Amino acid sequence: MSTESTKTASRTATPFPWVTLGICILLTVIPLVVFLPGDAPTREIVLAIAAAAIAGYAASVHPLSIFCAFAAVLGFIPYVHVPGTSVPLLLVLAVGLWVALAFLPGVSFRPGVTELWVLVLAATALLSVVATSLSGTSLKELAAWVAATAIVVPVRFLPAAARTTTARIFVLSAAAASVLGIVLVRIDPQGVLLARLTVAGYKEGRTNVQRVGGSEDVATRLTGTFVEPNIAGLILVAAVVLAVAYFRGPVRVVLVAVIGAGLLLTLSRAAIATAVVAGVLLVLRTPGRRRIPIIMAGLVAALGSLALPNVQDRLRDSFGPSDTGTIARDLALKEFPQVMQGHWLWGLGWDRDEFRLASVGRVINYVANGPLVTIYRGGVVLGLLVAVVLVVLVVRSWFAARRTFEVAVLCCGVIGIALVAFQLDFPIVIQAPATAVFSMLIGLSLTPQAPDPPGASGA
16 A cells, blocks of 8 residues: 555544544533433433443444453452442443444454344343333343343454453453452451442442351351352352463463462352363363363362361251251242242243342242243243253353363353353343353353464463
């Protein structure tokens, strides 16, 4: 290209960011000035529009920043809201991923079977909302679930360099959250400091600490900036998987140790079992001598977990007479057919207090199983579709794991979550951070290229 044509192209391209910036300023400043003095709902809507305008500018001019921001929020503080509103920042960024993808260089967007399945799931979910309880709250729940589920699409089309950056930002953010959570468990077992983390989603003036009782002692569970220990466990197990896939050498070892320690202190049996199953699957899908370091790492992790008294008690008391969680799960499973009578086709609806209020959820004691909770909320049609997707994911991941070590790590992580975490608990269905982290991991495992970190691809 000649110098003259280069200058012409530069003059043509330069005004675009300034035009975008000007439009975003107008969309931000005018509503703020005109409507911000209004009542609380009006202010909330205006602030959400302003945040969307700012995110739109960032997505169009610096698209990778949206993916990095999404990964950082998901890994470190998943329940933070857009300032001044009750709108989850994670979901705003999840929508922003689509805009960012359109402006990200090197993207080859070719919709396929994955995108078709996302559309089918969203349409079926909408039918269940219409058939049960069409309300503002149910539509909000639906929008949150669709936004968190659909991020699998922009994530899987990320170019290799952008994908690596996004995954690493998530891992580093989760490692920082794990360190903070470990410190809080040690210096603040009564949860006094947690009340000051209102920005993370804690309620001021309440007892935010979460404990679990056993035959020997009552243990404090790691929550940190994750708010919920089971959410913390799920995010941290995904971070361990991505740390192994996207880092090398001593950095990988340190990150896995830090994140793994936090994972154990969540005392989330579903998350711990997910990590174990993923590790066993990785051994089975890794050929030759590469199995030896994986097995050795697993033995070290097992010995380290047994060195923690709280983890010992948690595992020893599982399924025993003092395990109230297992007893409650068993009771909910037995009552499930009776609860669903007359509601099998489209479910009990999306506008349910037990999904939003933990106190109500404990009283109602709905079943702790991902597919069954999907049926509970959205009906058997949606539940069967989700079950089919899970089966296809597991089979596809099992065979795709033969390609490279990094792909094997990702695919075994997907299988572990699908077979364990999704079956033993319900956050992936009703909590946006849990849905988003599973969708992100699936998206990374479905990319046509293998992860591309620098250095050799050896384990």
